[in-house]
Amino acid sequence: MNIVVAVKVVPDDQDIQVTAAGELDMSKAHQAISAYDLNAIEAAAQLAAAAGDSTVSVVTVGGSAIDDSKLKKNILARGADQLFMVADDAAADLDAHATAAALAEKIQAIGACDVVICGDGSADNYAQQVDVQLAAKLGVPSVNGVVKIEANGAAITAERKLEDVVEVVEVPTPCVLAVSPDVALPRIPGMKDILKAGKKPMDIAGAGEIAAATVKTIEVKAPEAAERKLDVKDAADDGAIEAFAAAIKAAL
Amino acid sequence: MADEVAVAVIGAEEVPAGIADAAYHVAVPADAVADDANLTLAPVVEGADVVIAEPTRHVKSVVGKLAAAAGASVITDALSIEGGVATEMYFGGVGQVKRQAETSCAFYTAGAGAFGDAQPSGGNGAAEELAWVAPANAVKLVSSSPIEKSGVDLTKSDVVVAAGRGFAEEGDLDLARAFCDKIGAGLGCSRPLAEGVNWMPTETYIGVSGLMLSPKVYVGVGISGQMQHMVGVKSAGTVFAINKDKNAPIFKQCDYGLVGDLKTILPALTAAL
Structure with a gap:
């Protein structure tokens, strides 16, 4: 089975600083695999193991900063076999439509593909739209919210957890599946996995033709924080718990 | 528009x-x-x-x-x-x-x-x-079953307690439940408790991709204060925090904070209320 995982590389949100002017400073942020895409990679690795004789290819599109050797090894240390990366400032911060177009071009270049797995949503925009846009671009069906994947001949039987119902669906392959974090717990790569990852095939390329922007970003700002009292006490201090209890009572 | x-x-x-x-x-x-x-x-x-x-x-x-x-x-x-x-x-x-x-x-x-x-x-x-127009490669529905909800609708709760990764064992959640009973609160959690260890129902996690709440009172217990969670209670009336790490980010976003072990604080607090 040929399995593709589409992932996004984002600045690590733990490293994002808010400046005095309320701007977001990402200059010190490491490049990281978007958190829920880790579950997608693991789901692909597990599906490959279950199906046997499979290849897991990871595809990602982003600015030139994503061509980071530690990050590339981290991606390939999680059960994937090969990496296809478009790292080009022309491909930084693309909208869902343009991202899907760039991913589709890469995926079609890899060759036969049975399943494309996407994460639940990216850490930055969490729009949950690249999966469905990518499926439209590839002309294949897609479902989201997937928590279980089973290969079933020329189809995938998927269980999806939606807001109020659990659906079991049959999706003809090739198809795109967006998985919920529940689908698989990401592995923690060991030193051996990381060393091996460095020897796996990596295809790093510039961007081809990038689709015109469909959405314009006007402003990015930190939200205004509510003023809080910040009355913090050590629980061991005399009367601290009682004062805390009194404050709760007063607020109820 | x-x-x-x-x-x-x-x-x-x-x-x-x-x-x-x-x-x-x-x-x-x-x-x-x-x-x-x-x-x-x-x-x-x-x-x-x-x-x-x-x-x-x-x-x-x-x-x-x-x-x-x-x-x-x-x-x-x-x-x-x-x-x-x-x-x-x-x-x-x-x-x-x-x-x-x-x-x-x-x-x-x-x-x-x-x-x-x-x-x-x-x-x-x-x-x-x-009239339904089917696509070429239609997805086929095999079955659809309603999700049994925990019965708690936190969006309707005036008082919300959230449990976080500070809870080392599932059994310790009973301390939070007793506390909730005392103040009439609904119990929610941060995402890892619902989707990492499955101690709490998925529909009770607060924050990004989960619940966005604006209760009168929010009490974060063992919650570190990651943005991903806090954004879900940003508009709460009064924010209370209990955490053993005095440097936890939640203490910079709360009205009242208590630094200490939730296993000793929660019973004492429940008794004091």
Whole structure:
């Protein structure tokens, strides 16, 4: 089975600083695999193991900063076999439509593909739209919210957890599946996995033709924080718990 | 936002009268999924200036396909839309981003809160039934079963207690439950407790992709204060925090904080209330 995982590389949100002017400073942020895409990679690795004789290819599109050797090894240390990366400032911060177009071009270049797995949503925009846009671009069906994947001949039987119902669906392959974090717990790569990852095939390329922007970003700002009292006490201090209890009572 | 409003409902629900200028209904065949309603809805969306969709998984699929067909992208989970500019969360609430569609039709998903107290109006009567148009590679529905909810609707709770990773063992959650009983609170959690260790029902996690609440009182217990969680209670009336790490970020975002072990604090606090 040929399995593709589409992932996004984002600045690590733990490293994002808010400046005095309320701007977001990402200059010190490491490049990281978007958190829920880790579950997608693991789901692909597990599906490959279950199906046997499979290849897991990871595809990602982003600015030139994503061509980071530690990050590339981290991606390939999680059960994937090969990496296809478009790292080009022309491909930084693309909208869902343009991202899907760039991913589709890469995926079609890899060759036969049975399943494309996407994460639940990216850490930055969490729009949950690249999966469905990518499926439209590839002309294949897609479902989201997937928590279980089973290969079933020329189809995938998927269980999806939606807001109020659990659906079991049959999706003809090739198809795109967006998985919920529940689908698989990401592995923690060991030193051996990381060393091996460095020897796996990596295809790093510039961007081809990038689709015109469909959405314009006007402003990015930190939200205004509510003023809080910040009355913090050590629980061991005399009367601290009682004062805390009194404050709760007063607020109820 | 527009002179003429058409509403389209996918699924079993009936379309109420008097809420729009035109109304459409799509019945989903028994072996199909609502996600595949895009071709059925395409004629309704054709020529529209704005499409606003409900932010559910089914509808996110449908509106995504409609946008893809129009060569557009959907601006999702808009907190507000003013003069064609939508405000969305960025990095789970670490930032906010303002975006505008550059296509002839703007697509958005937005929850009810985005439009404040705007009231529906219009002269629509019974909805027009749209005949289902199946796509070429249709997804086949095998079964659909309702999720049994825990019965707690935190969106209706005035008082919310959230448990975080500070709880080392599942059994310790009983301490939080006893505390909740005492102050009449609903118990929620941060995402790892619902989806990492499965100690709490998925529908009780607060924050990005989970619940967005504005209770009168919020008490974070063993919650470190990651943005991803805190954004879900940002508009709480009074924020209380209990954590053993005095450097936990939540102590910079609370009204009252207690530094210490939740296993000793919770029983003492429950007794003191």
